[in-house]
Amino acid sequence: MNKTITFRKMTEEDLIEVLEVEVNSFATPWSSEAFYNELTKNQFAHYLVVELDQKVVGYCGVWIIVDEAHITNIALLPEYRGMKLGEALLTKVIELARNQGALRMTLEVRVSNERAKALYRKFGFEDGAIRKQYYTDNLEDALVMWVNL
Numbered sequence: 001m002n003k004t005i006t007f008r009k010m011t012e013e014d015l016i017e018v019l020e021v022e023v024n025s026f027a028t029p030w031s032s033e034a035f036y037n038e039l040t041k042n043q044f045a046h047y048l049v050v051e052l053d054q055k056v057v058g059y060c061g062v063w064i065i066v067d068e069a070h071i072t073n074i075a076l077l078p079e080y081r082g083m084k085l086g087e088a089l090l091t092k093v094i095e096l097a098r099n100q101g102a103l104r105m106t107l108e109v110r111v112s113n114e115r116a117k118a119l120y121r122k123f124g125f126e127d128g129a130i131r132k133q134y135y136t137d138n139l140e141d142a143l144v145m146w147v148n149l
Contacts (some may be wrong), residue, residue, distance in 0.1 A: 003052050003053055004051075004052070004054070004073075005050065005051070005052055005085070005088070005133070006050070006051045006054075007050050007051075007088070007092045008020075008049060008051070008091065008093070009046075009047065009049075010035075010039060010047035010048060010049045010059055010061075011039070012036065012037060012039055012040070012057055014049055014059075015036065016033055017055070017056035018049065018052055018056060018059050019032055019035070020056075020077070021056065021057070021058055021059075021075050021076065021077050022035075022073075022075060022080055023076055023128070025075035025078070025134075026075065026079075026135055027137040027138070028135070028137045032041045032078050035047075037124060038061060038072075039149040040082070044062070044064055044065050045061060045062075045063055045072070046062050046063075046064060046096055046097075046100070047059060047061045047062075048060050048089065048092055048093060048096065050076070050088065050142055051086055051088045052080065052085070052090075053075070053104070055056065056076045057075075057076055057085065058074075058075055058076035058077065058080065058085055058086070058089055059074070059075060060073065060074040060075075060090065060093045061064070061073050061074075061094075061116075062087050062093050062096065062097055062105075064096075064097055064100045064102050064115075065102075066102075066103075067101055067102055067103040067104070067142060068102060068103070068104050068106070069097035069100075069102035069104070069105040069106070069108065069149070070105070070106050071093065071105065071106070072088065072108035074086065074093070074107075074139040075088065076089075077088055079094060086119055087119065087122070089125075090119065090120075090123060094123065094149065097149060098149050102149055103148065103149055104146060104147065104148055104149060105146070105147050105149055106133060106145065106146050106147075107120065107125070107144075107145055108134060108142035108143065108144055108145075109142060109143050109145060110135060110140050110141075110142060110143075111140060111141045111142065111143050112140060115125050117145070118141065120147075124145060124147045124148075125142075125145040125146060125147040126145060126146055126147065127142070127143055127145060128143070128144040128145060129145075130143060130144070131144060142145075
């Protein structure tokens with residue numbers, strides 16, 4: 001059975017499905033208002049969703065400021081992980097950032113999230129600094145990673 005995978009810009013109509021991804025992915029999920037503000041008020045924010053058979057199963061946000069891109073969040077519903085959708089989504093976001101003139105990209109990731117760090121390293125991200133007690137739910141450190149685009 002072939003599944004139809006599409007990538008597109010996130011809209012306000014996607015918020016319910018995006019929140020489902022968010023609450024199933026993060027200990028301290030963003031609110032609907034946070035996403036709404038990103039979509040409507042943040043001139044630097046760009047958000048993409050990945051759909052499988054017209055169902056939003058993941059999303060990624062990036063801020064592009066001058067020549068630097070900062071991934072704010074990337075997530076997939078747990079049952080759709082391990083299907084290379086995260087790789088495909090990250091590829092699309094990197095392409096978007098390059099097209100907008102970004103020369104470098106950064107992100108923060110939990111130091112314990114080996115699966116995510118492996119994905120980012122696959123794309124050439126390198127370890128940068130540690131942000132101490134970055135995550136408010138358990139005060140875990142974040143690893144800052146960078147890649148030249």
